[in-house]
Amino acid sequence: MDRAAHRRRFLKFLASSPLLACGVPEWLAGFADAADAQSDLPKRASIATPNEALNVFDFEPVARQTLPRAHFGYLATGVDDDATLRANREGFSRFQIRTRRLVDVSKVDTSTELFGTTWKTPIVLAPVAAQKAFHPDGEVAAARAAGAKGHLLILSTATTVSVEEVTSARGGPVWYQLYPTDTWRITQALVKRAETAGCPVLVLTVDLPAGRNTETQSRFAKEDTRQCSSCHQPGWQGYLRRKRMFDGLDLTGVSLFSPGLTWDFVRRLKDTTKMKLVLKGLETQEDAELAAQYGVDGIIVSNHGGRAQESGRATIECLSEVVDAVRGKMPVLIDSGFRRGTDIFKALALGAKAVCIGRPYGWGLAAFGQPGVEKVLELLTRELELMMRHAGATSLAKLTRNFVVDLRRG
Numbered sequence: 433m434d435r436a437a438h439r440r441r442f443l444k445f446l447a448s449s450p451l452l453a454c455g456v457p458e459w460l461a462g463f464a465d466a467a468d469a470q471s472d473l474p475k476r477a478s479i480a481t482p483n484e485a486l487n488v489f490d491f492e493p494v495a496r497q498t499l500p501r502a503h504f505g506y507l508a509t510g511v512d513d514d515a516t517l518r519a520n521r522e523g524f525s526r527f528q529i530r531t532r533r534l535v536d537v538s539k540v541d542t543s544t545e546l547f548g549t550t551w552k553t554p555i556v557l558a559p560v561a562a563q564k565a566f567h568p569d570g571e572v573a574a575a576r577a578a579g580a581k582g583h584l585l586i587l588s589t590a591t592t593v594s595v596e597e598v599t600s601a602r603g604g605p606v607w608y609q610l611y612p613t614d615t616w617r618i619t620q621a622l623v624k625r626a627e628t629a630g631c632p633v634l635v636l637t638v639d640l641p642a643g644r645n646t647e648t649q650s651r652f653a654k655e656d657t658r659q660c661s662s663c664h665q666p667g668w669q670g671y672l673r674r675k676r677m678f679d680g681l682d683l684t685g686v687s688l689f690s691p692g693l694t695w696d697f698v699r700r701l702k703d704t705t706k707m708k709l710v711l712k713g714l715e716t717q718e719d720a721e722l723a724a725q726y727g728v729d730g731i732i733v734s735n736h737g738g739r740a741q742e743s744g745r746a747t748i749e750c751l752s753e754v755v756d757a758v759r760g761k762m763p764v765l766i767d768s769g770f771r772r773g774t775d776i777f778k779a780l781a782l783g784a785k786a787v788c789i790g791r792p793y794g795w796g797l798a799a800f801g802q803p804g805v806e807k808v809l810e811l812l813t814r815e816l817e818l819m820m821r822h823a824g825a826t827s828l829a830k831l832t833r834n835f836v837v838d839l840r841r842g
């Protein structure tokens with residue numbers, strides 16, 4: 433075996449080792465994936481400004497250096513051995529891109545339509561909780577970046593800034609993500625507040641019914657010697673009191689998780705709100721069919737970025753069965769592991785209407801605040817446009833399954 437092949441095997445071993453799960457940066461996994469992990473590959477240089485970044489991975493080491501250990505661990509973590517986290521990245525290598533030639537690609541149109549609104553880009557900021565843990569401006573910085581670059585933003589239930597402030601910082605409506613909670617009176621209050629703030633779409637997250645095992649986060653937290661109780665008290669009450677959407681609500685006995693959640697809750701929610709209802713966290717044909725039966729308006733194929741259950745299954749590998757099951761009746765979005773324009777291209781070709789990103793903008797936010805988030809969005813947009821040009825796909829409408837080869841199917 434030549435040196436390059438040895439090096440590649442070693443990097444793969446490192447990236448997949450549970451022993452190093454909390455120490456291996458995402459970009460190393462990216463390197464190990466790359467077929468061209470050559471022995472003379474230059475090291476990733478540290479960046480001092482957003483404009484020095486060549487790709488979104490460049491923000492991760494800056495975030496790692498900047499953030500307190502516990503906060504970086506929260507951003508980085510998967511669950512158990514972080515196998516699903518890695519699977520999300522590895523899944524993209526199952527699909528290759530079929531390129532067409534001699535197409536006029538002087539203009540490419542990345543716009544997409546969701547519930548009657550046209551967005552100039554299909555790249556969406558996923559709901560990410562507690563953003564003041566990453567930067568003092570928190571969700572306001574992310575919302576300003578989304579507004580400046582024309583992206584849709586989905587605001588987390590566990591936001592550290594109110595939906596009203598975020599809407600104003602975005603300069604237009606945002607979608608609101610709902611954790612169901614185990615207390616209907618609280619759920620109702622959250623839904624009403626989002627509706628009153630002008631959110632057109634409610635995104636119900638259904639992949640965290642009963643807690644999770646975030647070992648990487650715990651390992652980082654152990655290394656953090658700061659006194660956390662000045663920011664948040666233990667338990668759900670302590671956590672939620674710092675989250676602006678819960679201001680003025682009696683939180684006695686309330687949990688964000690709801691182990692008793694079933695399709696009846698979906699029906700109840702539909703009857704409660706005029707907002708469109710999107711389910712976040714579906715992965716199977718069976719659940720997509722049920723979503724259609726229950727009058728759900730859209731689906732986000734997601735495994736919470738490998739932070740919920742350890743299924744070991746990449747979302748890109750779940751996408752086709754969900755798209756096929758809904759038969760065009762509703763838009764299907766996707767997230768988890770998207771780091772490159774080519775990843776986004778593959779999902780759009782497989783039928784997604786939009787792609788959400790989580791950690792990459794978290795890294796940008798932690799590293800440089802609003803300008804960091806803007807640069808992350810800019811890099812992904814540029815990479816997507818470049819891939820569309822290379823492939824001869826000049827609009828999302830033209831970006832069909834003919835542009836990808838599924839290596840498992842041939």
Ligand SMILES: Cc1cc2nc3c(=O)[nH]c(=O)nc-3n(C[C@H](O)[C@H](O)[C@H](O)COP(=O)(O)O)c2cc1C
Binds near residue numbers: 735770
């Ligand atoms: C730090 C962090 C906090 C998150 N908080 C939420 C949340 O409050 N609600 C939710 O539905 N998903 C949440 N997610 C999951 C994201 O919405 C999204 O599914 C995931 O980040 C996509 O994977 P990626 O990080 O690989 O892009 C969070 C993700 C991260 C990294």
